[in-house]
Amino acid sequence: MTVATVSTEAAPAAERYLTINNIEVIYDHVILVLKGVSLNVPKGKIVALLGANGAGKTTTLKAISNLLRAERGDVTKGSVEFKGNRVDQLSPNELVRRGVIQVMEGRHCFAHLTLEENLLTGAYTRSISRSGLKDALEKVYHYFPRLKTRRGTQAGYTSGGEQQMCAIGRALMAKPEMILLDEPSMGLAPQIVEEIFGIVKDLNQKENVSFLLAEQNTLMALRYADFGYILENGRVVMEGDAENLRTNEDVKEFYLGLSSSGRKSFKDVKHYRRRKRWLS
């Protein structure tokens, strides 16, 4: 398999934080979804996982957080390591205790709980005092002031943006080191998406939380991420610094809808041939 690499220095072993080695995921014992994905998230960075529908972004995240088993998926090959320890056999509960938490696609707030109760459930794995809990809440409210004003509302009655904030805030309550953030922009107005990505960057810099961010909104993700991987059909087809990816001709053409040579006639565009090189 050839991987088009855009300026990657191999991360030194000491810097290894979250490492995924060549994992293969099979659903229902027959559907091969990931065909050997390897990636690396350095400490304190935002790494974007990009690709079209069905490329395997969500599956990759769930393989890390071990939510796959509940969906009849199985990691059949490869390994996932966090801070040098293998974590692929841990329960999600144990993984959250170790500092890795997933914010699922489609937000998944607890509709009948108030926003504040939603946040409080996030601290389930932590044994902290009442005042510690209050401090943790205040911290989340500091980043998401909007949640504070609506904290007594049932989550089901809040807007999509507020629910996304609630989902991220809920994850923060677990005091994670690493958040696996799945498609935060889904179904949200561009302005809200901007706001949420801004907060993600803020959390990354001030709280030193690392992010692995699965996104379809390639341009937005590359603007905020440090590093990016592009998935296609269950394989990493390209990886590199966000800056380099953004200016890469192929990425521009296939994912950003830009082209340096101006408008082209449709019949001249041979997408499939160039893609084929990646897929073989």
Next chain:
Amino acid sequence: MRFFLEVLISGLLSGVMYSLVALGFVLIYKASGVFNFAQGAMVYLAALSVVGVMEKGAPLWLAVIVAFIVMTLFGIATEKFVLRKLVNQPPIALFMATIGLAFFIEGLAPMVFGSDPRALDIGIVDEPIEAILNRWGMVISKFDLAAAAIAAVLVTSLALFFQYTRIGRALRAVADDHQAALSIGIPLQHIWAIVWGVAGFVALVAGMLWGARNGVQFALTFTALKALPVLIIGGFTSVPGAIVGGLIIGASEKLAEIYLPPLMQSAFGGNFGGIEGWFPYVLALGFLLVRPEGLFGEKHIDRV
């Protein structure tokens, strides 16, 4: 008027007995979104294990402890062998599993403890309270009053538990969204074992009270049927709803039994009796038309 009050009060008190059974349903429904068809069978199992152990010569308190252990183990086993395999499956799959569970208990419990009807003496006698009888001339059963008090304590503590504790919040979270609960590190296994254990405890209390009143027999499994209209009126997801629903059913069925037949007789002629048997279900049907989520149930929230 005195007669009316007497009927009303005895109805309310007997309604509390329905609430106790309904409470078990609510607990499991709240925490897993599953209508637990086996709740009636659990009431039977709990009552049977109390009398079964007492027949071996153990005192009541010991029998209750043993029964509690039985119910807790049963809860844990249910989680381990039935529910764990069904995470993330549609609610109907879980519902079907509870039907299987009900048949399993109904077969197993008599095999272990014997199937003949037996009396259960829990030390509270079913006789009128003399003070009230002398003062106001009303017959209020000591047993009913004690049962109501027990139910009140149980309900209050459960409601507080659900609303304000960490585990209680986690239980409600799991009910809303299994997967999201899993993703933030709530261990479904523990939560379900806890909730089935608590539901088992509620079944134990209900089983002892019902068993003491009607005898411990297979018919105890049918108490679940009376809980159904209680749930529909009170709402499947509300602990206080189970109580209010029980009170409404208890009071209305007794009042209907006394006051409806003369009215119906004058309207249609002929004899009417046994209204108590079907009245709650008609009432529940009416509620389904007007307020399907019940008085206190959670409304289904849909994004539009």
